[in-house]
Amino acid sequence: MFDSFCALCNRLAPEEDDLQADCENERELIAQLYKDSKNCGPFFVTPLIVATRVRARINYAKMNIAEPSLEIGIGTGLTARFILSDRHVNIGSDLFIHDLVEAKGNGAPYGGLMAFDMMNIPFLNNTFGSVFSIHSIYHAEDKITAIREMARVCSPGGTLCFDDVSSNVVSERPFVLALNDLRVFPKSANDFVRSILKPQRYLEPDEYREILRDCGCDDVEVIPSISLPLLKIIYFFYDLQRFFEVYSVLPSERRAKSLKQFLDCVIAPLLARDRELCEKEGAGFWFVHGTKRGHPDLEGASADVIERAVCPACRSRLVFVAGIFHCTSCATKFPVVNGIPILSTAYFPSFNELIEKGH
């Protein structure tokens, strides 16, 4: 079904006026991402990944990633090099240590890695010249707390940016709409969306502006990304894939060729017209950026940023002794696994085990 639909789209695309946009730049970016992803396994190159990563690359190209820089929610860091066009980031972070261990092995562009919860960033205020999070904050239990935390550790004059989902990501997915339309599968449709995305509050552009102003940020811009037509088509494929687990094996050469053609004939022209189609039809995501108020005064710039790390339980300073971080106030110990500090209270039950393993 996946292959047939792909082939059908490829056959129809030349007839559609909406798909005739000049999209050489987008095709080049797709080709680059496709090439970079050759060794990432069969699940990786999907229309959803390609569209969101290429759009992110275009959005982040304009961002000033001032040092010291912090990225929140890097996952396995597979597309970081592509999205950031080889720019260096001082600290890459994620809640999941196993993802970070993988990131360490695949040449992601980070000076150091650290595991922590984005709702409780274990650094002193005003530590970073730029703080950003690419397609990640909507996985937090409470993304508004995560946004406030990002703003807190960003220094005056520093840049803050992140991507967030709009409610369209839940309400406008063709496969889920079809399930609902069949009338007898509302629970399945609901469970299916929940298995991918936590229930959360969806924010409007004015609400981001208000929250960020309240956290001390000015010049806030909210850019709509991934237009509704593009969103529908990438999620159609994504949900089909999730549901039927197609692509659980390496794609055949024929399938890979058909997918590449689909990316070039359908996804690339939609990406080229993304801003225009977002205005006309609505958007799936928001790319939000702002500048922290005040004169640049980078307290952390000269020092090693790790010296500004604090205890996630009580926010006191940490000392590094015998391969472990110790809180100078509450005496909690935080292990370092594969060179990656785990500064999160989420791991408390397994800390002793991790500390023992490290020695």
Ligand SMILES: [Zn+2]
């Ligand atoms: Zn403490």
